[in-house]
Amino acid sequence: MDIKVLVKANFSFLFEKALLDEMSIVAQLKEVKKNDYLIDIGQEMTFMPLIITGAIKVFRTDDDGDDYILYFIEGGDTCAMTLNCCMKGAKSEIKAIAERDSELLLIPVHKLEDWLHYKSWRAFVFGSYNNRFTEMLEAVDSLAFMNMNDRILKYLKNKVIANKSEFLKITHNTISLELNTSRVVVSRILKKLEIDGDIKLDRNQIKILDF
Amino acid sequence: MDIKVLVKANFSFLFEKALLDEMSIVAQLKEVKKNDYLIDIGQEMTFMPLIITGAIKVFRTDDDGDDYILYFIEGGDTCAMTLNCCMKGAKSEIKAIAERDSELLLIPVHKLEDWLHYKSWRAFVFGSYNNRFTEMLEAVDSLAFMNMNDRILKYLKNKVIANKSEFLKITHNTISLELNTSRVVVSRILKKLEIDGDIKLDRNQIKILDF
DNA sequence: TTTACTCTGTAACAATTGTTACATTCTATT
DNA sequence: AATAGAATGTAACAATTGTTACAGAGTAAA
Numbered sequence: 001m002d003i004k005v006l007v008k009a010n011f012s013f014l015f016e017k018a019l020l021d022e023m024s025i026v027a028q029l030k031e032v033k034k035n036d037y038l039i040d041i042g043q044e045m046t047f048m049p050l051i052i053t054g055a056i057k058v059f060r061t062d063d064d065g066d067d068y069i070l071y072f073i074e075g076g077d078t079c080a081m082t083l084n085c086c087m088k089g090a091k092s093e094i095k096a097i098a099e100r101d102s103e104l105l106l107i108p109v110h111k112l113e114d115w116l117h118y119k120s121w122r123a124f125v126f127g128s129y130n131n132r133f134t135e136m137l138e139a140v141d142s143l144a145f146m147n148m149n150d151r152i153l154k155y156l157k158n159k160v161i162a163n164k165s166e167f168l169k170i171t172h173n174t175i176s177l178e179l180n181t182s183r184v185v186v187s188r189i190l191k192k193l194e195i196d197g198d199i200k201l202d203r204n205q206i207k208i209l210d211f
Numbered sequence: 212m213d214i215k216v217l218v219k220a221n222f223s224f225l226f227e228k229a230l231l232d233e234m235s236i237v238a239q240l241k242e243v244k245k246n247d248y249l250i251d252i253g254q255e256m257t258f259m260p261l262i263i264t265g266a267i268k269v270f271r272t273d274d275d276g277d278d279y280i281l282y283f284i285e286g287g288d289t290c291a292m293t294l295n296c297c298m299k300g301a302k303s304e305i306k307a308i309a310e311r312d313s314e315l316l317l318i319p320v321h322k323l324e325d326w327l328h329y330k331s332w333r334a335f336v337f338g339s340y341n342n343r344f345t346e347m348l349e350a351v352d353s354l355a356f357m358n359m360n361d362r363i364l365k366y367l368k369n370k371v372i373a374n375k376s377e378f379l380k381i382t383h384n385t386i387s388l389e390l391n392t393s394r395v396v397v398s399r400i401l402k403k404l405e406i407d408g409d410i411k412l413d414r415n416q417i418k419i420l421d422f
Numbered sequence: 423t424t425t426a427c428t429c430t431g432t433a434a435c436a437a438t439t440g441t442t443a444c445a446t447t448c449t450a451t452t
Numbered sequence: 453a454a455t456a457g458a459a460t461g462t463a464a465c466a467a468t469t470g471t472t473a474c475a476g477a478g479t480a481a482a
């Protein structure tokens with residue numbers, strides 16, 4: 001599809017006409033498949049991604065390569081970490097992976113600043129920062145105040161939203177990796193959640209019941 | 212001291228002349244004592260604080276009133292949560308307390324947007340967002356990847372920086388409240404840190420040795 | 423000095439989370 | 453169908469963190 005049409009179709013409710021026009025010129029479309037890497041820790045950011053369809057999951061990684069999921073980004077939003085890094089001209093502090101097949105619009109990083117004179121762009125950038133901030137607070141809430149049982153349930157519910165389906169195609173092992181715990185712990189707790197009637201377990205699938 | 216002199220003395224290296232002038236007109240000085248509340252969860256934000264001297268500590272609080280310290284803000288910076296909330300016109304999602312006696316410059320919230328046409332202001336606002344973002348990542352790192360021993364040590368080191376002294380006037384109980392654990396756990400780990408030669412314990416005081 | 427209170431130390435035990443080990447079931451491929 | 457590998461279930465145990473209880477030392481005020 002033509003970029004101009006794509007931009008207009010997806011962002012005309014967000015941005016003013018002149019900005020949409022500029023965007024049409026410099027933006028490029030990127031289509032990614034589920035589990036494709038968008039960016040890894042230490043990589044340089046050259047583009048800022050605006051998500052058209054799909055969902056992206058964002059992780060923090062430590063020196064041993066252990067991951068912890070921070071949040072999902074969905075259609076009509078962008079990655080504040082990109083903003084963060086672009087502004088500093090720094091390397092990525094996070095890694096981002098496609099949660100499902102997704103379409104992104106890539107904007108060259110220097111446009112981030114160039115476009116700040118557009119009121120709608122400023123609102124978008126600040127809005128994204130704020131959304132990400134709120135999600136970081138949620139991540140801290142989970143870690144600081146909740147036990148594993150509740151953290152797993154919250155994780156599953158967020159996953160339902162990101163995937164727009166209460167049937168999650170996921171293994172216990174994947175969950176353990178994204179929450180930085182062990183597979184046995186996850187299996188144990190999922191079984192308890194099933195007994196409690198919160199979820200229904202099947203091979204490679206979890207159905208969330210109490211949504 | 213005259214606000215104009217204060218603004219110029221503290222921010223002339225950060226902001227352009229015209230902005231300094233505007234700031235001198237609308238800013239007001241606020242002096243707070245150690246442990247004074249600056250803002251609490253649910254309160255409305257009417258001013259954006261720029262820190263001149265001292266340090267502020269920022270907490271997340273859950274429904275049961277349990278706290279978890281997120282980070283310290285020091286001179287020449289501001290609170291991105293304020294930005295977050297001001298932008299949304301929303302209530303505070305955090306609480307902020309003076310870590311030590313501090314001087315702040317209060318800016319009416321609507322100026323945040325008004326001044327975005329100043330390049331230096333934009334740089335400052337984005338810079339603050341980025342600093343806070345990095346600190347939120349650090350908070351997640353601690354919680355997701357580190358054990359209590361290392362988290363307490365990291366906490367103490369951050370405290371040394373915020374207080375510009377390796378002698379910390381603090382009780383075990385206060386530490387337990389700021390890290391959302393129990394006093395007994397803190398005492399146990401501090402004793403171990405002392406045996407390991409990382410710190411020196413005294414009543415109401417901890418000296419950090421390996422800084 | 424006496425008293426009350428705060429702060430710290432520590433033991434004993436409980437609860438949660440993590441690890442190791444192994445069995446079973448399901449699935450894809452030969 | 454036989455085989456190999458992945459996914460799940462579960463027991464047994466270890467390590468970490470949290471709780472309860474109490475003793476003793478320091479401190480401030482009566």
